[in-house]
Amino acid sequence: MKIVTVSGPPSSGKTAVIVKTIENLTRDGLKIGVIKFDCLSTYDDQLYKKIGVEVKVGLSGNLCPDHYFISNIEDCVKWGLVENLDILISESAGLCNRCSPHIKDVLSICVVDSLSGVNTPKKIGPMLKLADIVVITKGDIVSQAEREVFLFSVKQANPKASIFYINGITGQGSYDLSVYLKRAEEFETLTHKKLKFSMPAAVCSYCTGEIRIGEEYLTGNIKRIKI
Amino acid sequence: MVKDIALFRMEQLFKIYPYSEDYFVSLGINDIDHRLTIEELAVSMQDEVLDDTGLNREQLVENFILFIEKMETLKKPPNNTVESITIIGGKDKSGNDENINLEFKVGEVISIVGPTGSGKSRLLADIECLAQRDTPTYRQILLNGEIPDINKRFFIENKLVAQLSQNMNFVMDLLVEEFIKLHAESRMINNIEKITEEIIICANDMAGEKFDRNTPLTQLSGGQSRALMIADTALLSLSPVVLIDEIENAGIDRKKAIELLVKKEKIVLISTHDPVLALVGDKRIVIKNGGINKVINLSKEEKKYIDILEAIDKKMTGIRNHLRNGGIIDDSIIDSIYRLMQ
Numbered sequence: 334m335k336i337v338t339v340s341g342p343p344s345s346g347k348t349a350v351i352v353k354t355i356e357n358l359t360r361d362g363l364k365i366g367v368i369k370f371d372c373l374s375t376y377d378d379q380l381y382k383k384i385g386v387e388v389k390v391g392l393s394g395n396l397c398p399d400h401y402f403i404s405n406i407e408d409c410v411k412w413g414l415v416e417n418l419d420i421l422i423s424e425s426a427g428l429c430n431r432c433s434p435h436i437k438d439v440l441s442i443c444v445v446d447s448l449s450g451v452n453t454p455k456k457i458g459p460m461l462k463l464a465d466i467v468v469i470t471k472g473d474i475v476s477q478a479e480r481e482v483f484l485f486s487v488k489q490a491n492p493k494a495s496i497f498y499i500n501g502i503t504g505q506g507s508y509d510l511s512v513y514l515k516r517a518e519e520f521e522t523l524t525h526k527k528l529k530f531s532m533p534a535a536v537c538s539y540c541t542g543e544i545r546i547g548e549e550y551l552t553g554n555i556k557r558i559k560i
Numbered sequence: 561m562v563k564d565i566a567l568f569r570m571e572q573l574f575k576i577y578p579y580s581e582d583y584f585v586s587l588g589i590n591d592i593d594h595r596l597t598i599e600e601l602a603v604s605m606q607d608e609v610l611d612d613t614g615l616n617r618e619q620l621v622e623n624f625i626l627f628i629e630k631m632e633t634l635k636k637p638p639n640n641t642v643e644s645i646t647i648i649g650g651k652d653k654s655g656n657d658e659n660i661n662l663e664f665k666v667g668e669v670i671s672i673v674g675p676t677g678s679g680k681s682r683l684l685a686d687i688e689c690l691a692q693r694d695t696p697t698y699r700q701i702l703l704n705g706e707i708p709d710i711n712k713r714f715f716i717e718n719k720l721v722a723q724l725s726q727n728m729n730f731v732m733d734l735l736v737e738e739f740i741k742l743h744a745e746s747r748m749i750n751n752i753e754k755i756t757e758e759i760i761i762c763a764n765d766m767a768g769e770k771f772d773r774n775t776p777l778t779q780l781s782g783g784q785s786r787a788l789m790i791a792d793t794a795l796l797s798l799s800p801v802v803l804i805d806e807i808e809n810a811g812i813d814r815k816k817a818i819e820l821l822v823k824k825e826k827i828v829l830i831s832t833h834d835p836v837l838a839l840v841g842d843k844r845i846v847i848k849n850g851g852i853n854k855v856i857n858l859s860k861e862e863k864k865y866i867d868i869l870e871a872i873d874k875k876m877t878g879i880r881n882h883l884r885n886g887g888i889i890d891d892s893i894i895d896s897i898y899r900l901m902q
């Protein structure tokens with residue numbers, strides 16, 4: 334089974350891009366499944382059900398969705414194998430710019446939105462910087478020049494990635510991405526695979542539930558603001 | 561040269577590739593020891609600083625070298641010189657063969673007409689993605705008479721097509737001049753001031769009301785925005801093919817806009833409901849039910865009528881403005897329309 338991780342800031346167009354790409358793949362008779370990881374709620378499963386793909390939802394609650402993702406991905410792989418999927422796609426909302434669900438050797442896609450500002454690609458952490466593919470959405474509503482400038486900014490942030498412009502509404506450009514998905518690597522398990530970049534664990538006293546403010550309550554890894 | 565990046569010290573690299581400093585700025589790394597090579601620099605960095613960049617030591621080095629390589633390839637003139645594009649017909653919405661083979665050359669303008677929903681935008685999209693019988697229309701697009709190689713097709717770096725449509729707006733919070741500068745920088749162009757000047761002059765030449773370089777992008781009127789987009793596409797975009805999708809109501813000098821694009825050696829395709837734009841094309845593709853129904857070559861006779869159609873169009877625009885400003889329609893206005901027709 335091929336595995337693909339898709340992440341990106343909230344509302345950047347992840348679901349729209351995945352849906353359009355899946356439509357290209359199911360036309361070729363492939364069976365696709367999606368797992369959506371989010372924090373509190375999501376309606377994405379309904380969108381996936383509408384196009385007839387298998388879908389599961391994982392809500393991380395008050396945990397970072399990426400931490401939750403990586404602790405649960407192996408179960409998802411098992412589910413995909415039972416369902417006899419050709420491709421398992423994970424969609425996770427990149428709520429924390431520091432964490433990223435990308436795993437070494439597993440095709441990783443980051444979706445960013447051209448309305449989000451030219452400096453955004455630089456601000457997004459490993460989720461974009463270490464993705465194999467960066468998809469840029471919403472190019473249909475900005476000018477040609479802004480598309481080119483945004484593309485350049487993505488190239489600066491991740492010189493290694495293949496970059497696609499995809500229109501999440503019409504699906505323009507999604508065929509090209511589907512070709513890449515078909516070439517993704519196959520796995521029976523992800524056990525012993527490694528994340529592309531470490532995720533910070535509980536680093537300070539507040540991570541472990543401290544609520545009081547003040548010097549005496551600070552323990553662990555503390556970083557000071559430079560003023 | 562590029563292979564040896566790892567051997568050079570930062571001070572040397574910053575001299576040879578001035579933009580390479582941006583790499584560190586965008587990662588939030590300041591205070592670089594200029595005497596170190598990239599590998600030494602990565603080793604010398606504190607874990608905490610590195611952690612914030614979202615890259616580990618190895619990735620930092622690898623990305624830096626890739627960054628310079630990529631920027632250097634951007635500087636080179638594009639090697640995707642397109643002399644012609646060919647559309648090999650597919651099927652219309654009912655599955656009937658289009659039975660057509662059309663070739664367009666650099667400097668040609670092709671207009672596309674047809675009812676709403678007939679498939680004009682679809683034809684533009686087929687060209688944009690260099691369709692290979694894998695879109696709903698089963699059309700195939702050739703470049704210079706050949707099947708484009710897979711890399712050309714899938715790598716956006718080689719983007720052949722610039723697009724302009726009525727839904728597009730400027731969204732950046734920048735002044736006109738800052739914006740052009742940013743675009744020029746992304747193209748690694750040297751003479752930024754000259755090109756900025758040129759684009760603003762060209763855009764003003766097309767737009768109804770003038771604007772200057774200190775106008776915020778988002779305050780430009782619809783017509784001014786379109787004019788700036790077209791001037792910028794003509795002068796700064798590398799793409800040899802320009803696709804324009806229904807920009808009629810923009811209030812710009814459409815003939816001038818098209819002339820500018822053609823002068824810059826582009827192949828221009830315009831989907832339109834506008835009579836003047838429809839007649840600007842050397843060829844006119846008529847779309848019906850999703851298929852190319854016929855291709856009309858602009859005749860001398862039709863060409864003769866462009867001016868009168870344009871005059872009528874100007875007249876109507878004038879009347880629209882007159883009404884907008886509280887004007888009243890009277891005999892003299894109606895007479896002036898009749899006079900035009902004679």
Ligand SMILES: Nc1nc2c(ncn2[C@@H]2O[C@H](COP(=O)(O)OP(=O)(O)OP(=O)(O)O)[C@@H](O)[C@H]2O)c(=O)[nH]1
Pocket residue numbers: 341342343344345346347348349350377426470471472473474499500501502
């Ligand atoms: N105009 C335009 N709108 C788009 C495009 N792609 C997505 N959208 C719209 O953007 C909105 C958000 O898209 P989603 O696909 O739900 O975004 P998401 O990243 O999956 O969002 P979450 O899963 O909630 O984080 C939707 O209303 C889409 O229709 C695009 O290319 N152009």
Ligand SMILES: Nc1ncnc2c1ncn2[C@@H]1O[C@H](COP(=O)(O)OP(=O)(O)O)[C@@H](O)[C@H]1O
Pocket residue numbers: 651652653674675676677678679680681682683696697849850851
């Ligand atoms: N030959 C065709 N076969 C199947 N669908 C088509 C064909 N041509 C166009 N379509 C579809 O018809 C719809 C309307 O086409 P569109 O290009 O948006 O029309 P227009 O721009 O002329 O208003 C689109 O969904 C498009 O994909």
Ligand SMILES: [Mg+2]
Pocket residue numbers: 347348349377424
């Ligand atoms: Mg979603």
Ligand SMILES: [Mg+2]
Pocket residue numbers: 680681682805
């Ligand atoms: Mg259309």
Ligand SMILES: [Zn+2]
Pocket residue numbers: 397398399400429431432532
């Ligand atoms: Zn996190």
